[in-house]
Amino acid sequence: GARAARIAPHGIRIPPIAGDGRHPNVQAEPAFQKGWFEVQDEGSQLAAMLAGAEAGMQVLDFCAGAGGKTLALSAAMDNRGQVFAHDAEKARLAPIFDRIRRSENRNVQIVTNPAELSPLSGHMDIVLVDAPCTGSGTWRRRPDAKWRLTQKQLDARRGEQSAILDAAKTFVKPGGLLVYITCSVFDEENGEQVAAFLDRNSGFAPVDHRQLWDSRFPGHETAARIGAAGGISLSPALSGTDGFYVCALRKSR
Structure with a gap:
């Protein structure tokens, strides 16, 4: 029952199994072991594409985690240029080594x-x-996760995001992009976080996010919400994906 994803040009979706049938274990497929595909929400795929990585570029994935977006960036670059994958918590990087081996990425x-x-x-x-x-x-x-979230946890995440943005900005070259992504629907973590960063850093400015979205995914103009001050929001209602926020900031100097 696999079919093309709604928006992501390289995405494949297997629909939920009706009734009591078993969902296919795609990670047991030889194709998975050969690195022909990875399991990833369509929203993550869209976010990686919006970053605009191209062959020959120098890219830093500053919060790489398990490496899903790292692999997507490498693929977009056709294994040319370099992707540096870093995470402040080494344990989060553990899965990336096996994923790179399977996919035969050579520029990570x-x-x-x-x-x-x-x-x-x-x-x-x-x-x-x-x-x-x-x-x-x-x-x-x-x-069920929404019942476990507290204001204290939200405040902690906001503090971490602010500190990470201030650390990551130093690696962007003049004319380069700082691409901020969250898997959140809260403006406190999204637009408000970016606005606060821009108040602290006059050398960055948002790109034209409407033009960015339409150029990457023509024909899907209504599948994302473009914020008044920039930034792209995805949601189950609009894009049929997890909730994501993507904001690309260009460094002028």
Whole structure:
């Protein structure tokens, strides 16, 4: 029952099984072991495409985690250029090694020691910040999680996001992009966070997000909400994906 994803040009979706049937274990397929595909929400695929990575670029995935977006960036770059995958918590990077082996990515470098990032300062075409967040964008799949979220946790995530943005900005070269992503539907983590960053950093400005979305996904103009001050929001209602927020900021100097 696999079919093309609604928006992501390289996405494949297997619909839910009706009744009591068993869902297919796609990770047991030889094709998965050969690295022909990865399991990833369509929203993550769209967010990675919006970053605009191209062959030959120098890209830093600053909060790489398990590496899903790292692999998507590498694929968009056709294994040319370099993707540096870093995460402040080394344990989060553990799955990325096996994923790189399967997919035969050759342009990904794992950087676990923050000090080793220093030579990259001011040299990156794109710095991707897939920031730690409340994960409210996943509530369509995990509705019980909303009852466990507290104001204290939201405030903690906001503090982390602010600090990460201030750290990541140093790696963007003049003319490069700082791409901020959350899997959240809360404006406190999205538009408000970006607005606060721009207040602190006059050398960055949002790109034209309507033009960005329409150029990447023509024919899907109504599948995303473009914020008044920039930024793209995805949701189960609009795009049929998890809730995501993507904002690309261009460095002028």
